[in-house]
Amino acid sequence: MIFSSRSINRIGLLLAFAPFLIFSAMFMLIPVVALLLGSVGGVERLSFEWIAKVFTNATFQRSIWNSLLLSVVSSIGGAIIGTAIGYAITRTKRPRVRRALTALATVSSNAGGISLGFAFITILGAAGMITILLRTFGIDLLSFFSIYSVIGLMVVYLYFQVPLMIVLMLPAFVGLRRDWSEASDSLGGDGRDFWRRIGIPVLMPSIVAGTVLLFVSSMGAYATAQALIGSRINLMTIQISILRRGEVLYQPAQADAMAVVLLLIVALSVLAYHLIQRRAQRWIEA
Amino acid sequence: MSITSDAPATFVDRPVARPGRGGPELGFTLLFVLFTAYMLVPLVGVFLFSIATTWFDTILPVGYTLEHVVETVNDPLFIPTVGRSLIASIATIIVSVVLMTPVVFLLHVAAPRLRPIVEFLSLLPFALPTIVLALSLIRTYSEPPVVLSGTPTLLILAYVVTGLPFMYRGLDNSLRAIDTRNLSDASATLGASRWTTLRRVILPNISTGIVAGALLVFSVSFGEFTLSSFIVGDAWKTSGVWTVAIWDDQPHKTTVMVMIGFAISWLISLVILFAFSKRATVEVGQR
Numbered sequence: 001m002i003f004s005s006r007s008i009n010r011i012g013l014l015l016a017f018a019p020f021l022i023f024s025a026m027f028m029l030i031p032v033v034a035l036l037l038g039s040v041g042g043v044e045r046l047s048f049e050w051i052a053k054v055f056t057n058a059t060f061q062r063s064i065w066n067s068l069l070l071s072v073v074s075s076i077g078g079a080i081i082g083t084a085i086g087y088a089i090t091r092t093k094r095p096r097v098r099r100a101l102t103a104l105a106t107v108s109s110n111a112g113g114i115s116l117g118f119a120f121i122t123i124l125g126a127a128g129m130i131t132i133l134l135r136t137f138g139i140d141l142l143s144f145f146s147i148y149s150v151i152g153l154m155v156v157y158l159y160f161q162v163p164l165m166i167v168l169m170l171p172a173f174v175g176l177r178r179d180w181s182e183a184s185d186s187l188g189g190d191g192r193d194f195w196r197r198i199g200i201p202v203l204m205p206s207i208v209a210g211t212v213l214l215f216v217s218s219m220g221a222y223a224t225a226q227a228l229i230g231s232r233i234n235l236m237t238i239q240i241s242i243l244r245r246g247e248v249l250y251q252p253a254q255a256d257a258m259a260v261v262l263l264l265i266v267a268l269s270v271l272a273y274h275l276i277q278r279r280a281q282r283w284i285e286a
Numbered sequence: 287m288s289i290t291s292d293a294p295a296t297f298v299d300r301p302v303a304r305p306g307r308g309g310p311e312l313g314f315t316l317l318f319v320l321f322t323a324y325m326l327v328p329l330v331g332v333f334l335f336s337i338a339t340t341w342f343d344t345i346l347p348v349g350y351t352l353e354h355v356v357e358t359v360n361d362p363l364f365i366p367t368v369g370r371s372l373i374a375s376i377a378t379i380i381v382s383v384v385l386m387t388p389v390v391f392l393l394h395v396a397a398p399r400l401r402p403i404v405e406f407l408s409l410l411p412f413a414l415p416t417i418v419l420a421l422s423l424i425r426t427y428s429e430p431p432v433v434l435s436g437t438p439t440l441l442i443l444a445y446v447v448t449g450l451p452f453m454y455r456g457l458d459n460s461l462r463a464i465d466t467r468n469l470s471d472a473s474a475t476l477g478a479s480r481w482t483t484l485r486r487v488i489l490p491n492i493s494t495g496i497v498a499g500a501l502l503v504f505s506v507s508f509g510e511f512t513l514s515s516f517i518v519g520d521a522w523k524t525s526g527v528w529t530v531a532i533w534d535d536q537p538h539k540t541t542v543m544v545m546i547g548f549a550i551s552w553l554i555s556l557v558i559l560f561a562f563s564k565r566a567t568v569e570v571g572q573r
Contacts, residue, residue, distance in 0.1 A: 013397055017404075020389045024407040027443050028414070031422035038425045085321050088314040101318060107555040108325050114511045114530055115544045115551075116328070122541065123331035127342040130327070136345065159328065162321070220415025223511040227530055237417050244421060244516070252425075259421045263414070270413040 032263070038256035050257035060239065060258065067219060067236040067262075070150050074157040075214035081158070082165020083207055089166065090173040102170065108163035117227030120147055120156045148229050156228060157221065161214045168213065172206035172280065205280035212273040216266050236262050329548060336541040354538035361539065367528040374438060374514075374524065375507040378445040379500045382453045385446065387496065390457040391488065394466045408454035411447055419447060420516035436521050444513045449503035456502070460495025464488075498558050505554045509547040 041047045054060045089101050123129045124147040134141045146152050176199060184194040222237035231238055236258060243255035336354055338347030358364060386408075393401050411419070423444055427434040434440035466488065473483040511526035519527065529543040 013392065016388050016392055017397070017400065020385055020404070020407070023385060023443075023446070024410075027423065027447050028407070028410055028419075031419070031426040032414070034426040035418070035422040085317050088310075088317045091310070092314050092318075093311065097318060101321070103556070103559055104322065104325055106559055107552055110505065110551055110555050113509065113547075114526060115332075115509070115547045118529075118533065118540055118544045119328035119332040119548075122335040123328055129331045129334070129345065132343060133345050159324070163325070216412075220417065222415070222417040223526075226511070227533075237415070240417055240421065241516075256421060256425060259418045263418045266415055266418075267413045 035256050035263075036260060038253060039260040040257075041253055050253045051260065053254065054257050054261050059234065063234045063236045063239040063258075064261070066150055066234055070153055070157070070235065071215050071218040074154045074161055074218050075211050077154065078158050078161025078165050078214045079207060079211040082162045082210070083169050083203075085162065086166040086169035086173055090170065102166075105163040105166040109160060109167050111163075112160050112221070113223045114227035116156060116159060117224045117229075120152075120159075120228065124152070124155070148232055150233060153225060153228065153233065156224060157218050161218065164217065165210050165214060168210040169203075169206060172203055176202060205276050205282075209273050209276040209280050212269050212276065216269045216273070219262065219266055219269070332541050332544050332548070336538060336545045338538075354542050358539040358542040363523070363528055367523050367525040370438070370522060371508050371510075371514075371525040374442050374445060375504045377442045378449060378507050379503050381442065381446050382449050382503050383496055383500060386450070386453040386457055386499075387492075390454060390461060391466075391492075393458075394461045395470060405454070408450045411450050414447075416448065416512040417516070419444060420513050424516060436518055438518060438522050441514055441517045441522070441524075444517060445503070445507040445510070448506055448513070449499075452502040452506070453499040456495040456499025457492065458495075460492040460498075463495075464491045501554045501558055505551050508550060509543075 037043060039050055041050065054064070085101075085105075089098055089105075092098055121128065124131060124141075124145075126142060128147075131141045147155070180198055180202075181194050184198055189197070220237065222241065225233070225235055225238060226241065229238075231242055240255050240258045240262070242249055243251045243258060334347055335341060337350050337352065339349035339351050339353075341347035389404060393404055414422075423440060424435045426432075427440055434443075469487055469491065470483055473487045478486070509526050509529070510524070511530060514522075514524040515527050515530075518524070523531075525543065529540055529547075533540045
């Protein structure tokens with residue numbers, strides 16, 4: 001083997017991996033450590049006042065609550081809708097429709113960022129296309145819905161949550177194998193038995209893992225929210241931006257503390273995702 | 287953040303287990319129509335706005351014009367901001383390819399034991415919200431010994447971090463698809479040197495993976511807002527930062543920029559979907 005570990009010595013290998021390892025240390029690991037230190041005011045004047053304030057200050061508490069509410073509701077909503085559509089895509093008898101929708105879901109799951117925020121203003125803002133369309137039917141959308149609210153953000157976030165869930169669920173639905181349902185049938189089970197005893201238990205890890213991933217993607221979302229609402233809604237990411245850049249409220253240590261709390265929430269969720277995903281893979285790769 | 291599903295294929299051609307009775311097609315059709323509408327109406331809205339003369343109290347615009355498109359392209363800030371985003375994205379691709387290709391290649395042929403470390407580091411940006419990465423980087427590089435805050439260099443390196451999962455997955459998938467070890471051995475048996483094997487056998491076989499990864503990296507960094515607004519801001523204004531800045535005064539120009547952004551990301555996704563990928567690659571971050 002010309003590239004085997006025997007023919008390339010340890011030093012050569014180390015040299016080949018060094019740039020990547022140094023890069024990772026310099027631009028991921030050390031910066032995260034610096035952020036952690038920043039949130040406690042540095043090593044010399046160590047203080048947990050900023051971390052504590054994230055949980056005691058009413059505005060910061062509110063931002064955590066709003067972010068969690070937005071992310072939990074939109075990820076569960078996205079998971080339910082995405083699972084249903086993913087199921088329909090695997091089951092439809094029209095292969096062309098199946099291909100087109102798989103492509104649409106794959107492409108749209110890449111959406112996000114500032115573009116999405118602005119796009120939704122043009123359809124659901126005060127002069128938006130749908131707002132005016134509904135008005136001609138005598139429905140005043142703005143009287144009960146605003147795109148510039150937590151509920152409005154949920155509608156926008158679903159735009160990437162739903163296709164993302166579809167793409168995550170397709171392999172799981174494909175993994176539900178025909179012979180399992182035949183086995184269930186031949187043992188005298190009906191459709192309900194199949195779902196209750198086989199379908200749901202096999203799919204559940206994938207559904208839960210997908211939901212966690214949607215939660216992560218919406219907790220960390222900043223650009224979409226910033227484009228859409230500026231600082232009108234109190235979210236964790238928006239609060240971090242105000243604290244780090246605001247002229248009046250410039251408090252970098254407080255911003256770091258808030259970022260550390262966000263990082264902990266997201267990192268723990270990603271860890272949970274990997275543990276659940278491992279269970280889900282058992283069936284998909286079987 | 288990126289996940290490459292281990293699905294056998296992007297397109298599900300094999301019907302799956304079907305317990306119970308048939309006939310749900312009507313319900314499926316309803317779901318499909320609603321989903322497609324939900325995915326397309328925002329695009330239609332922003333497209334119409336970008337070519338509308340006046341549009342505030344009618345369902346459709348009063349008239350259509352290309353004036354906003356021309357004005358946007360002729361804006362003195364268009365070329366500089368789009369140019370900077372192009373430079374940053376292309377530099378990101380180059381750094382990512384040079385940094386990741388040898389590492390992932392060696393994982394396959396010489397150092398499989400290092401895989402857990404490399405995989406952990408490459409997928410770490412999953413667990414790092416973009417705004418947290420931005421704060422970490424400016425916290426680290428605003429003070430000596432290394433001052434990079436406000437420079438395009440730091441922005442590009444930050445883009446490389448967010449692109450790591452895409453490059454890793456792209457390279458790893460294409461190296462898995464070819465039998466790297468056997469190909470290398472066969473090449474050596476035929477008398478090729480290591481360098482010839484790399485250049486004439488391995489690289490051509492994994493070039494689709496490199497290109498697919500590079501396109502996704504481009505898609506993530508071009509039009510990006512969070513990292514550029516924190517790291518360089520107005521000092522090195524990118525197209526994303528400019529697009530947001532002009533919204534209050536010139537919303538039509540913003541929508542023209544948004545249309546360009548959507549067009550690029552759709553084009554790249556479709557190219558990857560139809561030309562390269564046997565696997566579905568999903569992006570989860572950058573919002």
